[in-house]
Amino acid sequence: MHRLTAELKRPSELTPAEREAWIAFTDDNAALASPYFRIEFAECCEEVRSDTRIIVGRVGGQVRGFLPLQLGRIGYARPIGGPLGDVHGLIVPPDAESDPRDFLRAAGVPLFEFHSAIGVTQGWREYGRCQDGAWICDVSDGFDAYLETRKMFSPGAMRNYRKRLRRLEAEEGGFAFQLDDASPKNLDSMIRMKRSQYKQTGIFDVFSVGWTQALLAALLRRRSDRFQGQCATLSINNEVVAIHVGMASERQLHYWFPAYNPAFSHVSPGILLLMELIRWSAAEGLAGVDLGPGDYRYKAELGCYQMPLWSGCVMTQSAPTMLRGAAQALAGRAEKLPIGRLGSLPRRALRKADKLASFYAW
Template sequence: MTANVVSVVRPQELVESQLSAWRDFQGADERLANPFLAPEFTLAVGRARSNARVAVIESGGTLAGFFPYERGALGVGRAMGSGLADCQAVVHSPDLRPEAQDLTAGCGLAALEFDHLLAYQVPLVAYHVVTEASPIVDLAAGFERYIAGHASLDRQTRRSKRVAERELGPLSFELDVRDKAALRLLIEWKSAQYRRTGRFDRFAKRSIMQIVEEMMESQADGCTGTLSMLYAGGVPVAGHFGLRSKTVLCSWFPAFDARYSRYRPGLLLFRSLIESSASIGIGHIDLGKGQEPYKQELKNGDIAVAEGWVERPVPAALLRRVQRAPRRLLLDFVLSRPALYVRTMG
């Protein structure tokens, strides 16, 4: 067997032939079509985060794959877009079998952590700690087939639409809004939502703001920033910013004006988003892993994603294991008790 050779570069050091090969690898495997796996996302993260790196994998002297990641303290690496990206993977040619230990060593890492890794990538299965079902809206059979399977959702949205139009004015929806002011409005709504729910405001981090603003400008086939807005009587009431490839739309930042919450603007937005996405050939919408009620309401399928880590037999990896132990023990405790897991996950 030919050994794989790993070299490490900063994202901005990738040359056009490498970027082209990266896109070709994605195009050869529909499972890699997620826009978070596109080089454009990695390049944006690289411009915002100085610790971004890309492992370039060669096999038999031929370019064979890429793994974007971020290098942290103690030589611990995390898959690219940690805390931000909903999909992680080694993007590679069909013939490559990436070895987890060799990849980690080639990156010069003591440990490599992931939390949204595509679970089908066999060489990393041994390092999965948890595998979860990440909900999707499967549109392969078209919107009419999808909505026929969601009769309750259809009734709810029709009812909410009638009430909203009677009290607020006609509803309208735009799939792709090229307006920075609209993006700022959406971010204001999302930040307010984070505060209301006691969650950390991700937009308080300058690097995340920079990545989102850059993605808003991206028009690449494999990674197009897409801002969608719902209006009532000409007034914006809900919005969504995500990334899309030719066949996959990633739900990233949905939000609405809380003053209109009684009309369920988020649900109205997603119905329009789903219908419009189907009309332009999107095969599925990735809602991101999580048990939020709206995701369970919208979904009609799942993609398996994994959380775990690869460790090398070096002192820094042992120290990282000690740091990770309390969280790991808590996770094992919950997962070993099904009734507690159900209550915790809602």
């Protein structure tokens, strides 16, 4: 019986045969509908982060799967896209019996700290510490059918949606929706509004790290029959009041970075823009819109179901051996973190340090 072998490659180093296998696996596996699983996303990550790698797994010389990741400098790996990765997992055929530990061990990766691993595929539950869920808007039967379903389960939300539309029509004369509005000005505006929101709420500013802005710009430049970066806008009286930057595969749109002008909050421009994106997805024949995880009321009201996501850790070495190596590497970099020395910090600060490390590509 052949065992799994693996090698680490940059996305740009994949052979034509490996790329064909990747596309075939995502075409055949309905669980891999997200644009996060498209090879174009991995290529954009490589543009902005030099630690982007793909584990290519083989059995008997035949490609059996891929695991995209960021290979950190202190000795362990995280999912591709780092903290911006809302969903990830093994890219394998739908009937494959795959264990992520086999891929990591064969590639010599000692530890993989994961979040939002797709729970409907095999292998992740064994290593998971906690479970979350991404809210999915099912538009496979069209936008009208989606609205009828939401009227049944979220009647109040649908009434509010119609009320906002009437108010906007009466007060402002309606709105204009534009999908492909990826000008540098709109991207900069979204980032500026989002950074203001992060500051007001005390959430870590993901755009304070250079590669995150560069990644969005790279994604907006990419377009193929299986992937597209998107910058959508909603305008009132020729003024852009809401912006969304995200991406879509040929099967699913991922709702990612929305922002809106607070001066227009009385008509909820962010929700109106989201509804237009859902309408567009249905018209284009996509199966769904992934709103991502999070305990937000609008996600529960507009989402049709939750896709399970697991967070946890996979180790391929003994804990003492792995921790000694990681501790030595961490000691040399600890004082570079913007929160000071680690030795005297409480557990909450250590969790912050780990999050910062993932942003700063350790």
